[in-house]
């Protein structure tokens with residue numbers, strides 16, 4: 001069974017992968033080096049596990065591996081377990097989804113958590129389900145929220161100190177975001193931490209003593225339906241004993257309806273795992289008017305300064321186009337630099353105040369007496385300089401590897417009022433490419449200087465997670481169907497394999513019986529084909545799919 005110690009050691013141990021992020025800090029770094037810049041040319045398919053012919057939608061998950069079994073979630077809240085070496089299926093679980101679920105952006109799931117003998121994951125009807133690792137039978141099942149109010153779940157949970165901790169989706173429907181901690185063995189609620197200012201949290205069913213909180217950063221009653229969904233889950237850092245959860249867009253998108261900072265939307269929250277209290281927060285986009293969200297992973301790392309000192313830092317690439325380095329002990333901004341070429345909404349981030357310097361002419365206008373406010377061209381688009389797909393950090397090269405995209409959008413505001421279970425945007429948009437030859441670009445970011453060290457462009461938008469290894473490799477997928485490996489120092493493309501459908505999943509690696517394996521889901525989907533406007537038209541030809549590809553470096557060639 002999987003213990004708290006196994007989870008704490010996940011980033012160091014090489015024979016399994018028991019947590020989303022490949023370690024709770026979310027670095028997605030493996031110490032394995034058999035597979036390296038020399039040997040990667042010998043990486044060979046070991047097996048492919050099909051998810052069946054139906055339900056072929058976006059496959060965004062990161063697989064987990066334990067005790068010779070591989071576990072992966074799939075579209076429509078399904079889970080597959082197989083022999084990690086042969087791919088022979090052990091069981092599959094199909095959650096019976098009710099009519100009327102309301103995920104905003106495809107029927108995706110990003111993965112599960114292993115704990116004890118359980119595989120725990122969240123579902124599109126806003127439940128949390130724990131399955132027996134050996135049989136796939138339901139051990140416990142808990143409702144997190146009412147899907148009819150627009151709640152859904154797409155995030156991978158994490159397990160910290162025996163608690164399963166996760167968030168909710170629904171920012172496009174005026175839900176109230178929250179982070180929940182439950183007993184991982186029973187599913188019983190321990191604490192709940194709402195992410196919109198004004199709402200109170202609970203600990204063991206009691207008010208958790210959060211005092212002095214008002215709804216002052218919101219006008220009138222808008223905080224009651226303020227969004228800030230925690231739809232990407234979180235990370236955990238043992239050194240500061242903090243959970244880091246990002247929060248999504250404030251609801252509605254039309255920012256003129258809600259003057260103020262709209263806390264804690266589009267922010268990162270450092271949360272005490274003992275009681276759910278917020279230790280500090282940093283807001284990436286105060287008064288977000290572009291659906292920039294702020295959920296993207298906050299990755300703890302040691303920032304090595306020139307004078308030899310080490311700062312306990314965290315890195316974050318926001319949808320708004322800036323890469324941030326914060327002091328993770330207190331949330332103070334250390335640096336913020338663009339990781340995309342074009343940013344229109346702000347001139348920069350002020351290092352003194354920690355706030356953006358807005359360009360007010362580039363905020364979409366208020367709908368006045370007309371039904372539609374002034375439209376502006378905004379970059380990045382709301383699909384982001386980087387969306388949900390996780391970056392990776394390599395402590396050997398000291399670089400972050402960011403799956404970035406270059407695009408913009410026409411965006412305008414419209415009047416809107418809240419109606420339970422209905423879209424709550426008050427905005428319209430058309431996404432457009434900025435360049436003819438590429439949208440995606442895998443970028444190596446030096447967190448000390450804020451400079452891009454190398455980039456590898458891709459025609460279609462990048463929508464898959466990144467993995468980096470001590471073998472000086474960086475892996476990521478493309479919508480065109482490839483899993484690719486790059487040299488972590490130079491960005492040179494060293495290997496690629498065509499999986500038959502777009503790769504928007506998260507690659508992972510482990511070692512079994514002396515051989516190094518790499519696994520990645522394949523299956524095109526997610527938000528781009530649904531919301532991508534003019535960009536979506538350019539990639540209409542991409543085929544859907546649903547499978548798990550596993551590769552290995554055969555013993556004789558390592």
Ligand SMILES: O=C(O)c1cc(C(=O)O)c2c(n1)C(=O)C(=O)c1cc(C(=O)O)[nH]c1-2
Pocket residue numbers: 060104105106108153154155168169170171172229230231248249291293382383387388525526527528
């Ligand atoms: O505010 C929210 O609750 C919410 C949820 C999700 C989701 O759960 O997938 C996405 C978004 N927002 C979003 O803005 C977005 O661009 C997005 C892309 C994707 C995807 O999986 O491709 N999900 C989501």
Ligand SMILES: [Ca+2]
Pocket residue numbers: 171172248249291293
């Ligand atoms: Ca959103």
